[in-house]
Amino acid sequence: MSTTTTERTPSEPPERTRAHAHSTQRPQGATRTLAVLLRQRLRRDRWQLLIWILAIALLALFSAASIQNTYGDAKGRADLLTLAIANPAILMLRGLPQGSGLAAVTYFEIFTFLALLAGLMSTFLAVRHSRAEEETGRAELVASTPAARILPTVATLVHGVLANVVLAVAVALGFIASGLPVGGSFLAGAATGGVGVAFVAVGLLLAQLMMTSRGANGAAAALVVLAYVLRGIGDATGTVTGDGTHMVSSWPSWLSPIGWGEQTSAYVRDDWTPLLLDLALAVVLMVVVFALQSVRDSGAGLIPERPGRADARATLSGPLGLAWRLQWPTILGWTVGGLFTGLLAGALGSVVSSSVADDPALANIRSALGTIGSGGSGPLTQVFIAAIFSIVGVLAAACATQVAIRLRQEEAAGAAEVLMSTPLSRVRWLLQFLLVGVIAIVLVLAAAGLASGLSAVSAGESASIVNDSFAAAAAQLPVALVYLGVLVFVFVLAPRWTVPLAWTLLGLGAFVGIFGGLVGMPEWMRDLSPFTHVPVVVGTPDWTGGYWMFGIAVVATAGAALLIRRRDFAIG
Structure with missing residues (x-):
């Protein structure tokens, strides 16, 4: 009588046998x-x-x-x-x-x-x-x-x-x-x-x-x-x-x-x-x-990080110093971007102006610039600088956007809730971040205005172009402030939508407001963008749109400060 058996050799332990039996399943499991x-x-x-x-x-x-x-x-x-x-x-x-x-x-x-x-x-x-x-x-x-x-x-x-x-x-x-x-x-x-x-x-x-x-x-x-x-x-x-x-x-x-x-x-x-x-x-x-x-x-x-101080600086004893410490590298980056954009605006403004003066065939550049941003009429160098400063306005608004996003990040990570266990109130915490946002916006615009004016003067323009450059920078202030105020209001009202809405609103607003005229968008659509309402500072000044945006920013900020006391923290 014979029986069929499956024998295992001594050199093949049970573990290896099972591993071999399942070896064909590993690629599928990995997939x-x-x-x-x-x-x-x-x-x-x-x-x-x-x-x-x-x-x-x-x-x-x-x-x-x-x-x-x-x-x-x-x-x-x-x-x-x-x-x-x-x-x-x-x-x-x-x-x-x-x-x-x-x-x-x-x-x-x-x-x-x-x-x-x-x-x-x-x-x-x-x-x-x-x-x-x-x-x-x-x-x-x-x-x-x-x-x-x-x-x-x-x-x-x-x-x-x-x-x-x-x-x-x-x-x-x-x-x-x-x-x-x-x-x-x-x-x-x-x-x-x-x-x-x-x-x-x-x-x-x-x-x-x-x-x-x-x-x-x-x-x-x-x-x-x-x-x-x-x-x-x-x-x-x-x-x-x-x-x-x-x-x-x-x-x-x-x-x-x-x-x-x-x-x-x-x-x-x-x-x-x-x-x-x-x-x-x-x-x-x-x-x-x-x-x-x-x-x-x-x-x-x-690459190891630089070791920190053993003791915190005195500036970190309050919420304003902490908000600044958390965001200063980002603010520095946007400020450097504004500086380089200002340098290019001033240098290219003089170049374009002299080129058009030498070659009338290039006169259509003026009409093209008039469709960017808020337009305006006046010396071509000023018109060009005002048009390029639309990009500076985007940089300042992006800096403000990241302030609102940082608020959400602090809340999502649970850091804000820890701060609230101290005598710090929610309203004060929010307003300190807003103050840092305003400072950041001013730094970006001031760096761009100074760089634009100095580069234009070094290219042969008169000293008055410095004032024109700072005026072009100031015209972008209401846009950045309205983004700061509205996005902070979004953070308070719908915290989990802060990040996607922040970049979406900025991207759409910049594209529609700056390039909408170039691609023939209808006027009602362009009017939806804050960048369309940038105050006109070249020729006959018109700050009507700026006043409206200042008002919207104030109302949105006040609403955020009132509502933040009534909602729970949204962690995660």
Whole structure:
């Protein structure tokens, strides 16, 4: 009689046998875990990504219409490129001229800005799901599950790549909808998405190096701006070729992911090859990221933070000092941005004014400037500075927006509730943050006004231009204050909607108010934006819109102060 038995050799212990039996299930388990992590990231970012992608795609959609309305024929576009090539500062801001065709000029005008936004979107996304998760302790909890430590990073990478693929398609469709060629539009979209993918990897690498999400975000934003500046230096020092409307950039552009996207020459040469550099950079950085992730302790960073003081300064004994301490790095960043924008406004204002005086064919620039912001009539230098200060107004409003967001962050983390256990009242806590917001707005505008006036004087303008620059800065004050007051009211009334509504209202308001006239938006729609009602300071001053905005800001602030005493803290 024989029996069939399954024998186990001594060299094959039960644990190894079970492990072998389940080895075919591990890839499936890892795939399911990765899918769960990816769904969590998509759900968490659904509103933020929607806002980012729609805003960038709308800029692509309306850019061609703006160029068509302002420079409708080839002669006008050639004159624009002639002015840009003659003034390197314009090339720093815009891009690399590749001919006077409508599609080529559109790419020259808008691509570098689209790539800048894609880079910022991607780095913020990467840090949010890596270093920020470690700060809160959630990454360590996830690491204790079958996801371990590597899969969350893989999920963040896939999430970032998918977001940029969607962005690339949205940008391409925006250009196509505006009437540009299909092939070049898809290349332009791919170039924008390629820059974003490269900066996803940059953000993940900095999340490994820095100790805090604030440090990682700050360093990542600085690298995005550095890439924009390197591209600008390469364009400004390039060589003019052909009919005088084409340029070849110099070597600094090849050090920048934004420069690589620009080198595709969409709508002209349609060269896809430079995008391989974005992909290669992302691959190399991700190899480094996974190597560091496998040896680094959770929560640790390779670049240590500067040790703090043993005892707090006297300024931290009150809520005002604490509010300032929490926000001064952000305020400094927006102030530096206002300073550089003011420098460009003053220098370019004088350049544009003299160029138009020498070449009457460029006179249509005045009519184009009149559709930006609140318009106004007067000397062209003043009109140009007032128009560029619309961007300074956006910076000041963004600084105010971050003050409202910081209020929400303090509440969500539970820090505000701890403060309320002291004799500090809710109203006083709120008003101290508001005061810091007002100070921040004034600093951004004052830095821009001073820089604009001094740069214009150094370019040959009279000393009176300093007063004009400060007047242009003061005209943006009501806009920033109305954003501060209204968003703080939103924070008190609907705290969990503070962050998405803050950036949505700012983005839509800036686009409709500043560019609505260029793309032919109806007047009633433009009137919904605070930027449409910026006081006119050139020619005959008109502060009517400013007075209304001051009133709205005061009413919103008073309402927030009254209502905050009646609601519970919304933690989490």
